[in-house]
Amino acid sequence: MKAFTYERATSPAAAAAAVAGRPGAKFLAGGTNLLDLMKLEIETPTHLVDVQDLKFDRIDATADGGLRVGAFVSNTALSADPRVMRDYAVLTRAIQAGASGQLRNKATTAGNLLQRTRCPYFYDTNQPCNKRSPGSGCAAIGGYSRQLAVIGTSDQCIATYPGDMAVALRVLDASVETIDPKGAVRTIPLADFHRLPGKSPEIDTVLAPGELITAVTLPRPLGGRHVYRKVRDRASYAFALVSVAAVIQPDGTGRVAFGGVAPRPWRSPAADAALPHGGAAVVAQAFAGAKPTRDNAFKLPLATRTLAAALTPARTA
Amino acid sequence: MECTDGLHLSRRGVLAGGVASVAVAAAPAAEARLASAAPPAMMPVSLEVNGRHHDLRLDPRTTLLDTLRDHLQLTGTKKGCDHGQCGACTVIVNGHRINSCLSLAVQHDRDRITTIEGLGTPDRLHPMQAAFVRHDGFQCGYCTPGQICSAVAVLDEIKAGIPSHVSHDLATPMRPTNTELRERMSGNICRCGAYSNIAEAITEVAGAAA
Numbered sequence: 001m002k003a004f005t006y007e008r009a010t011s012p013a014a015a016a017a018a019v020a021g022r023p024g025a026k027f028l029a030g031g032t033n034l035l036d037l038m039k040l041e042i043e044t045p046t047h048l049v050d051v052q053d054l055k056f057d058r059i060d061a062t063a064d065g066g067l068r069v070g071a072f073v074s075n076t077a078l079s080a081d082p083r084v085m086r087d088y089a090v091l092t093r094a095i096q097a098g099a100s101g102q103l104r105n106k107a108t109t110a111g112n113l114l115q116r117t118r119c120p121y122f123y124d125t126n127q128p129c130n131k132r133s134p135g136s137g138c139a140a141i142g143g144y145s146r147q148l149a150v151i152g153t154s155d156q157c158i159a160t161y162p163g164d165m166a167v168a169l170r171v172l173d174a175s176v177e178t179i180d181p182k183g184a185v186r187t188i189p190l191a192d193f194h195r196l197p198g199k200s201p202e203i204d205t206v207l208a209p210g211e212l213i214t215a216v217t218l219p220r221p222l223g224g225r226h227v228y229r230k231v232r233d234r235a236s237y238a239f240a241l242v243s244v245a246a247v248i249q250p251d252g253t254g255r256v257a258f259g260g261v262a263p264r265p266w267r268s269p270a271a272d273a274a275l276p277h278g279g280a281a282v283v284a285q286a287f288a289g290a291k292p293t294r295d296n297a298f299k300l301p302l303a304t305r306t307l308a309a310a311l312t313p314a315r316t317a
Numbered sequence: 318m319e320c321t322d323g324l325h326l327s328r329r330g331v332l333a334g335g336v337a338s339v340a341v342a343a344a345p346a347a348e349a350r351l352a353s354a355a356p357p358a359m360m361p362v363s364l365e366v367n368g369r370h371h372d373l374r375l376d377p378r379t380t381l382l383d384t385l386r387d388h389l390q391l392t393g394t395k396k397g398c399d400h401g402q403c404g405a406c407t408v409i410v411n412g413h414r415i416n417s418c419l420s421l422a423v424q425h426d427r428d429r430i431t432t433i434e435g436l437g438t439p440d441r442l443h444p445m446q447a448a449f450v451r452h453d454g455f456q457c458g459y460c461t462p463g464q465i466c467s468a469v470a471v472l473d474e475i476k477a478g479i480p481s482h483v484s485h486d487l488a489t490p491m492r493p494t495n496t497e498l499r500e501r502m503s504g505n506i507c508r509c510g511a512y513s514n515i516a517e518a519i520t521e522v523a524g525a526a527a
């Protein structure tokens with residue numbers, strides 16, 4: 001690990017200023033992704049601003065009947081909050097489908113959103129990777145791409161956003177609240193939060209340098225049946241090959257988002273609208289224009305089957 | 318207790334020999350790399366480990382795992398992967414189990430930490446330690462301290478109503494069924510494959526506690 005200096009931020013604006021004012025500075029939350037990448041020298045920050053003392057550890061009701069989840073709330077605490085289990089079960093299910101009990105205790109809401117890709121070449125510093133080292137090329141294109149994205153990719157990068165929690169947040173139309181170094185706050189719909197790679201795959205999200213996430217807000221509960229179904233190479237403690245988050249209403253309408261298939265949680269209005277016509281219709285809409293590789297073409301039929309299973313109530317447990 | 322001389326400590330670690338030397342064998346190379354870089358500013362860190370207070374001065378890069386093993390000589394906690402993938406380094410911090418390899422000691426200033434050494438002693442075993450012995454919940458034993466710390470925390474998590482991936486109904490109390498225990502323990506890998514005996518040991522303690 002490269003040497004760095006460390007501080008604990010005492011106010012949100014000061015934390016944002018500390019990172020913005022110093023090239024090479026980064027926020028540190030749970031550390032379960034950042035420290036992993038620092039050990040491999042994929043991330044090499046020179047200064048860490050620890051946000052654990054900022055009191056972002058509460059989940060509060062909002063005026064319009066939703067919830068405001070502090071950026072530092074642990075994945076375990078969020079998934080086990082009685083209001084979340086009752087009204088946003090898809091979120092509980094998605095969080096519990098990811099990582100391990102130990103990691104979920106340490107991982108935070110903001111850190112989880114900002115976890116970086118699991119593309120094997122991103123992790124291998126001997127390989128070219130535009131996301132890790134801009135302009136170096138992409139070893140995954142033409143390489144081993146079984147886990148990688150089938151849609152939303154570019155000729156610079158075909159990596160997925162690997163997380164589970166954000167797929168549920170996408171279906172729930174959550175928003176991300178931030179504060180910048182000048183103290184200005186903004187709200188970013190989750191739909192706009194993760195970027196597609198285009199020509200700059202090294203930039204994962206729309207956050208500006210030093211912009212600090214303070215909370216994630218959930219709109220009023222949607223009702224309906226909440227499902228998160230994840231398919232992976234082993235039954236637990238592995239990243240998704242394909243996952244489906246869905247909220248289905250009694251009349252068959254609803255919302256659906258896919259994980260493990262794209263550089264961000266994948267959802268479209270046309271796919272939602274196709275829900276009453278069944279899983280195959282949804283997948284046809286959601287994956288129109290998909291460009292799978294030979295290695296990961298299996299993800300399209302797998303998405304159809306995973307959604308079919310998610311739509312069958314008896315089999316959702 | 319205070320000790321800041323990393324080289325000195327890793328030499329002692331190697332001399333301690335046995336299984337531990339496998340894990341510390343990589344340390345001298347890492348220390349040499351450290352030495353060639355600009356000397357890092359040491360930071361004060363206070364930890365309460367197994368009921369004892371420690372004031373340390375550490376390189377901010379030092380993980381909680383390396384702090385426990387190399388600075389406090391609590392080598393019960395093991396280093397398997399050093400990347401959050403195996404659970405050998407599991408300890409309990411302020412009541413919650415975490416992977417000590419993916420956490421910096423400086424993140425834990427003033428935290429309360431329980432390691433396998435703090436759960437029980439050879440003549441006063443924690444019930445979970447005794448159950449692992451009774452049920453043959455290990456072979457080589459390398460994953461065992463992490464398994465036991467995790468298992469103790471799992472039963473608390475079930476009592477606290479924290480759901481798991483396999484909990485069918487979020488509205489009813491969580492129960493320590495075999496399926497639940499296996500899912501909740503999936504962050505602890507055992508190369509020897511002692512899983513079924515581990516699950517039996519935890520089931521016994523869960524039954525006694527219920």
Ligand SMILES: Cc1cc2nc3c(=O)[nH]c(=O)nc-3n(C[C@H](O)[C@H](O)[C@H](O)COP(=O)(O)OP(=O)(O)OC[C@H]3O[C@@H](n4cnc5c(N)ncnc54)[C@H](O)[C@@H]3O)c2cc1C
Pocket residue numbers: 026027028029030031032033034035036051071097098099100103106107108109110111112113114115162163164165211212213214237238239240400401402
């Ligand atoms: C073995 C293993 C298996 C895993 N399996 C899964 C899985 O199956 N599914 C899944 O979804 N995840 C999985 N994960 C990833 C895990 O969910 C993430 O590591 C975790 O959520 C990151 O949260 P953190 O708080 O530890 O983030 P950190 O590592 O502290 O930070 C991550 C990033 O977020 C930035 N950041 C943190 N807080 C803020 C803030 N408030 N504002 C702005 N920037 C911020 C940091 O600068 C850093 O760049 C796994 C991880 C491991 C190690």
Ligand code: SF4
Pocket residue numbers: 117119120121122128129130131132137138139140141148156157158159201
């Ligand atoms: S797919 Fe993206 S992350 Fe993977 S090697 Fe190519 S550029 Fe890097």
Ligand code: FES
Pocket residue numbers: 395396397398399400401402403404405406407416417418419
């Ligand atoms: S050593 Fe920490 S999880 Fe493997």
Ligand code: FES
Pocket residue numbers: 454455456457458459460461506507508509510511
């Ligand atoms: S007992 Fe050998 S690794 Fe588990």
